Amino acid sequence: MKKExxxxxxxxxxxxxxxxxxxxxxxxxxxxxxxxxxxTSIVTGIGCHAKIYDYLNLRAFYGLHGRVLPIAFGVKLGNxxxxxxxxxxxxxxxxxxxEHFVHNCRYNADLTMLVHNNQVFSLTTGQFTxxxxxxxKGASSPLGVNEIPLNPLVLALAAGxxxxxxxxxxxxxxxxxxxKQAISHKGFAFIDILQPCIMYHKHSIPFLxxxxxxxxxxxxxxxxxxxxxxxxxxxxxxxxxxxVPIGVFYxxxxxxxxxxxxxxxxxxxxxxxxxxxxNIVGEFK
Amino acid sequence: xxxxxxxIGGEAGLGSNVTSHxxxxxxxxxxxxxxxxxxYPSLIKGGHNFNxxxxxxxxxxxxxxxxxxxxxxxxxxINIHKKSLKRxxxxxGTKETGPVVKKLGGxxxxxxxxxxxxxxxxxxxxxxxxxxxxEKTFGKNDLIRKAIEQGYxxxxxxxxxxxxxKPNYFISGNEAIGAGAIAAGMDIYLAYPMxxxxxxxxxxxxxxxxxxxxxxxxxxxxxxxxxxxxASFTGAKVMVGSSGGGFALMTEAISLAGMAELPLVIYxxxxxxxxxxxxxYTAQSDLKFALNAxxxxxxxxxxxxxxxxxxxxxTQEAFYLSCKYRTPAIILGDKHLGESNYTxxxxxxxxxxxxxYPVGRASSYEHNRMGHTVEDAERVARGQEKRLxxxxxLAREMQKINPVSxxxxxxxxxxGHGSTKGAVLDALSELKNFKFLQISYxxxxxxxxxxxxxxxxQKVFLVENSATGLLADVIAEQTGLLIKNKVxxxxxxxxxxxxxxxxxxx
Numbered sequence: 001m002k003k004e005x006x007x008x009x010x011x012x013x014x015x016x017x018x019x020x021x022x023x024x025x026x027x028x029x030x031x032x033x034x035x036x037x038x039x040t041s042i043v044t045g046i047g048c049h050a051k052i053y054d055y056l057n058l059r060a061f062y063g064l065h066g067r068v069l070p071i072a073f074g075v076k077l078g079n080x081x082x083x084x085x086x087x088x089x090x091x092x093x094x095x096x097x098x099e100h101f102v103h104n105c106r107y108n109a110d111l112t113m114l115v116h117n118n119q120v121f122s123l124t125t126g127q128f129t130x131x132x133x134x135x136x137k138g139a140s141s142p143l144g145v146n147e148i149p150l151n152p153l154v155l156a157l158a159a160g161x162x163x164x165x166x167x168x169x170x171x172x173x174x175x176x177x178x179x180k181q182a183i184s185h186k187g188f189a190f191i192d193i194l195q196p197c198i199m200y201h202k203h204s205i206p207f208l209x210x211x212x213x214x215x216x217x218x219x220x221x222x223x224x225x226x227x228x229x230x231x232x233x234x235x236x237x238x239x240x241x242x243x244v245p246i247g248v249f250y251x252x253x254x255x256x257x258x259x260x261x262x263x264x265x266x267x268x269x270x271x272x273x274x275x276x277x278x279n280i281v282g283e284f285k
Numbered sequence: 286x287x288x289x290x291x292x293i294g295g296e297a298g299l300g301s302n303v304t305s306h307x308x309x310x311x312x313x314x315x316x317x318x319x320x321x322x323x324x325y326p327s328l329i330k331g332g333h334n335f336n337x338x339x340x341x342x343x344x345x346x347x348x349x350x351x352x353x354x355x356x357x358x359x360x361x362x363i364n365i366h367k368k369s370l371k372r373x374x375x376x377x378g379t380k381e382t383g384p385v386v387k388k389l390g391g392x393x394x395x396x397x398x399x400x401x402x403x404x405x406x407x408x409x410x411x412x413x414x415x416x417x418x419x420e421k422t423f424g425k426n427d428l429i430r431k432a433i434e435q436g437y438x439x440x441x442x443x444x445x446x447x448x449x450x451k452p453n454y455f456i457s458g459n460e461a462i463g464a465g466a467i468a469a470g471m472d473i474y475l476a477y478p479m480x481x482x483x484x485x486x487x488x489x490x491x492x493x494x495x496x497x498x499x500x501x502x503x504x505x506x507x508x509x510x511x512x513x514x515x516a517s518f519t520g521a522k523v524m525v526g527s528s529g530g531g532f533a534l535m536t537e538a539i540s541l542a543g544m545a546e547l548p549l550v551i552y553x554x555x556x557x558x559x560x561x562x563x564x565x566y567t568a569q570s571d572l573k574f575a576l577n578a579x580x581x582x583x584x585x586x587x588x589x590x591x592x593x594x595x596x597x598x599x600t601q602e603a604f605y606l607s608c609k610y611r612t613p614a615i616i617l618g619d620k621h622l623g624e625s626n627y628t629x630x631x632x633x634x635x636x637x638x639x640x641x642y643p644v645g646r647a648s649s650y651e652h653n654r655m656g657h658t659v660e661d662a663e664r665v666a667r668g669q670e671k672r673l674x675x676x677x678x679l680a681r682e683m684q685k686i687n688p689v690s691x692x693x694x695x696x697x698x699x700x701g702h703g704s705t706k707g708a709v710l711d712a713l714s715e716l717k718n719f720k721f722l723q724i725s726y727x728x729x730x731x732x733x734x735x736x737x738x739x740x741x742x743q744k745v746f747l748v749e750n751s752a753t754g755l756l757a758d759v760i761a762e763q764t765g766l767l768i769k770n771k772v773x774x775x776x777x778x779x780x781x782x783x784x785x786x787x788x789x790x791x
Contacts, residue, residue: 074515
């Protein structure tokens with residue numbers, strides 16, 4: 001499918017200049033270049049990111065806030081042949097859906113999870129999320145956020161994710177390549193995409209433009225210790241300048257969820273069952 | 286008519302449930318009818334567990350609290366239940382089993398096998414029948430065989446029990462739900478452990494390879510139901526199971542199933558609530574919760590099977606209706622239905638074949654026919670109307686599958702749903718001029734049939750395992766008819782026929 005055919009004709013309601021347009025472009029190009037459109041199913045949560053459901057012309061499930069991962073996991077359970085991509089926000093994935101994130105890192109199903117991390121709830125007009133920096137003032141936190149932000153990369157590594165990466169929406173070609181690698185990874189692939197909100201968290205744009213750098217070729221991504229060290233380089237705060245690495249932090253080849261289940265071979269709806277009740281209840285006689 | 290009631294008890298871990306089940310199975314193999322009630326607190330070792338077996342040459346659907354036999358695995362069982370022993374009743378306990386276990390040098394658990402041998406010798410049942418079924422249950426085990434044989438030597442034949450027919454089925458409500466799901470062509474079962482729904486998880490997990498189904502235990506109930514909807518989206522036939530607390534966590538996604546029009550079967554095994562309540566005891570107090578769980582207005586199917594045979598059929602129907610009308614179906618069971626064993630001479634299935642298929646788009650958001658998001662007034666209203674049209678269509682289809690059943694004849698009426706069926710049926714023979722209306726579908730509600738039965742009856746009684754009589758509220762809402770006489774039980778224990786007879790004769 002051509003890149004253009006991957007888009008629907010639905011009216012786009014993101015703010016003009018929203019960095020989500022860059023994520024949409026990177027996703028569209030990645031899927032097109034991998035020639036996976038026919039076989040891809042996307043799942044979204046609720047929030048600005050989720051509007052991508054209407055813009056991508058793919059098999060799609062507009063889910064619930066926080067529940068992207070269980071739905072995506074279920075899609076994979078239902079049809080192991082599908083290339084499943086989950087889209088979530090930072091509030092979606094790290095607040096409401098935190099437990100699912102941790103467990104999906106463990107399960108290692110062959111899914112891709114893209115988190116549009118703008119460090120703020122945008123569609124509900126600017127409240128803090130788990131990745132918002134200390135000191136942030138919003139309508140629900142006029143006195144300033146007192147808590148330290150969560151580092152999702154460190155969490156994903158600790159929870160056993162086998163592909164951990166960070167992208168930056170405004171480094172769009174680099175992001176596209178990351179998405180292609182994530183999709184090709186056999187197991188749970190997670191990318192935290194820094195996707196600054198131009199309405200409620202615009203101060204992150206100059207900071208990120210100044211500090212983002214691409215992880216060098218010499219980084220050993222199979223080395224867990226190095227990955228952890230790299231993940232800790234930036235703590236998602238804005239108090240002082242700190243280098244922000246983007247790229248693949250970690251990748252390992254632990255066997256994926258579906259390889260452990262002999263029943264998970266093909267889509268269930270294709271299975272023709274010959275059912276005989278007397279065989280099923282025979283053991284009770 | 287032959288009728289015996291047997292209590293088997295002991296501390297948790299001593300084996301009373303397994304022994305009770307085996308005795309029940311042996312009687313079923315001889316053509317008798319057996320009902321097996323299980324009573325246990327929420328602990329693994331210690332406490333006091335007991336089962337009550339009611340055995341007859343005629344169909345039995347419930348237990349009672351007066352015993353012909355007490356088979357005791359500890360002294361506590363005798364102390365607690367001796368007062369309920371019928372005149373001329375017999376107690377076999379540690380006095381009989383202790384010396385044998387000691388002689389065999391075996392573990393305490395052998396007391397069960399001694400009791401089994403002793404009990405069946407009392408009734409003159411051939412030891413080869415017992416040994417064969419024991420081997421089928423426990424595998425080849427020399428110590429068990431010896432313990433049964435020793436049990437045989439402890440008494441003379443006091444009463445002769447003959448084989449009276451072909452072997453009957455002996456199956457619990459939970460096993461029937463699991464069997465019904467397999468018979469419906471279910472592909473995936475997802476559940477987080479919660480009593481009393483867990484036995485379905487165990488039953489299906491154990492049989493997943495031979496039936497080519499997948500059984501998985503996700504991180505919690507919220508994940509469970511959302512995974513189920515993801516799989517349903519791809520065309521898989523999926524069921525989830527839980528009790529009230531876990532079901533409460535699922536409610537947001539039940540509404541999603543309604544909005545996204547995805548088939549899903551939910552087994553809700555009720556237990557004593559509110560909150561944690563009494564985990565291993567029964568109740569019917571989630572009826573209105575099942576009928577209303579999930580925000581917004583959408584069609585739902587709620588059925589309440591009354592015994593194991595019905596559980597098989599209603600489970601198959603739940604898959605059929607949910608797939609056809611693309612809306613969630615809830616099978617409302619409870620501890621009493623799920624963990625009691627029922628006898629049937631044959632087990633029938635439904636002829637309905639559920640059909641599922643993958644869809645291109647599913648959305649929690651209001652959407653048009655293409656699945657794309659809409660917010661304008663006209664299309665929002667159209668979306669609501671499209672989904673709600675399913676309710677009258679479902680109500681019509683339901684007429685074909687007996688949403689209500691009437692048992693017995695009389696001017697007066699007992700109304701109930703779910704697991705109270707057994708006790709009511711067994712009470713009916715001692716109540717003059719009473720019939721029983723069992724409501725098997727609670728949503729869409731069979732209002733015409735229910736109203737007709739109520740209107741032509743003189744006295745009307747509701748029987749329900751709840752403190753407020755929820756079904757009376759549902760009937761009032763649906764038909765405008767009020768039921769004032771309520772026979773209620775809310776101590777976690779199921780009704781026995783005498784409870785109902787006494788309350789109605791008062």
